[in-house]
Amino acid sequence: MSTTRKRVYGYLAEFKSASALYKAAEKVRDAGFRKWDCYTPYPVHGLDAAMGLKRSILPWFVFFGGVTGCATAFALAYSTQVLIYPTVVQAKPTNIFTVPAFFPIMFELTILFSGFTVLFGLLGLIQLPRLNHPLFASKQFHRATDDGFFIAIEARDAKFNPDVTRNMLAEIGGENIELVEEED
């Protein structure tokens, strides 16, 4: 059965510059919207505050990733060099006092595990990879990665109202306002 039923994703409005977007974002934030986002070709300085976003929690993940890496390296080196397979080389002891010789690898694994935590932590936080998205159906959205500055307000937001939200976007300087729909 072929259906052409479509679900409304939300409104997409274009703004003429980063400054205009910044001011508009403050107004959308103050209007109390929750499920909305600004789309820009580059990270606009200060937009986090204008949108009311909190500081990213990624550093916490990375801290624990780094601690894990450091502990892994120590466990690996200590268990093999002291517990399982003690060998006297370079006149270095085979007990806990040989730890300074483990520092380089402990450092490297701290960095390695932290790096992987950055990668996977980031992908988790920004919910990527996600190859398809309703916004990609928009005819103008491809300019968000070129020279377009957009705000999209989702229909899922409690404050969303087809007419009121559209008027608000127009009032705060939005142009080319488009109702984005996704196929159900």
Added chain:
Amino acid sequence: MASTSEHAPHTDTGIKLPVLKREKLILNDRSYHWITDRICGIIENRQPFLWWLLFIPSALIALIGVGGGLVHLVSTGVGIWGNTNRVMWGWPIVNFVFWIGIGHAGTLISAILFLTRQNWRTSINRAAEAMTIFAVMCAGIFPAFHVGRVWFAWFLAPIPNANAIWQNFKSPLLWDVFAVSTYFTISLIFWFLGMVPDLATIRDRCKPGLRKILYGIFALGWRGGNRQWSHYEMAYLLLAALSTPLVLSVHSVVSFDFATSVVPGWHTTIFPPYFVAGAIFGGFAMVLTIMVPARFIYGLQDLITMKHIDNMAKIILLTGTIVGYAYLMELFVAFYSGAIYEMDAFKFRIAGPYWWAYACMMSLNVLSPQVFWFKACRENLWVVMIVAMCVNVGMWFERFVIIVTTLARMWLPGDWKTFSPSPQDQMLFVGTIGLFLMLFLLFLRFLPCINIAEVKWAKTESDPHFEDNEAHSDDGAEEIPAYQKELAESKG
């Protein structure tokens, strides 16, 4: 009162020193769309003839030198290399240290210049990071095959094996394994994450088809939403903060291979900083070697400006001078230590049968960059290219001097030997140069060679307060720094 305090009070004492205007990083006020078009155009359009002219020979050299060279090596045995019982590290480790050093400039540009807010890095960081990755790939070939039986290279990894033998974690050689593999992995993550928004740009410009699907997969579905940018910027900052100590550690660990041994000429504490400075020095020379022609071929003069080249030339001058200081300090310490073996090692380097290698090292690394004291030399691209090539060669000779001349004259005179590389040695090294160029040309062909998002960010009007500043501007020219105001007030 708040409104009045926002504007600087006018001083009428007549002190108006000119304030230097910040040089623009992107010339001719190019629009965002122009930047996208110009950089993506390199990938979307046919490659210039010169690209093929460089690519085909590099690919052939890589195929014969690395492909053929390694097949020959593995099927015959490492005896075909010029390494001897005495000069056991020989040519392969010279090349390893050379290539791994090249990579360091990429990480310096992407991480350290990011942390120090040097915005000029945005035009060159992508290509420099690519260079890092390809250089580390070239570097990795040498120690992997230098172990002798490459199919046992997995013995380097700390995994349980049938012999119940564990790696020696106290050995700098194992530190090296961890340092280099971590460096490669982190550089790759940094490079890839930095590229995701730009891959999305290319995806959005592609017509539906295989290209769009492939770029789309690697772009991960990036949408450029600020909820993504916010985390993304934090991730970028964290990776920069992680890479900064990492890059300093990698060549330090490489230098430990030498410095922790009890060999005259190697056993010095100056090695880690000396190696790191040398790596950055050699790496910047390589960045210039490949970016100056690429900038010309693809018409990127508005993005990679003379300011960028000027800055890189200054860094080469600085690090080259540090390297020169290290060379002289080595000699001084050998003299001041009063250790006869240490002194003899350096006498041999300067006046022994390898005097020409030492002379090349000194003149190419220390003297040639000194021309960059002169602005005219930094502005002449021919001079810049010649010096960069000199440094590339000089840095290779530095590693040759350190490794070969030291090992050729160790403790026992009965061991003394003169090293000469075999044709297979030379073939493999030339092959890696071909491999490096080939990979870099493929990078230029298929990936955005300049960080599109960051270059847009570096434009002055990208600041959301740009229009506010324009509305009540102070023209920039009459800006009076705080200390001058104080000066004026104290006089008045």
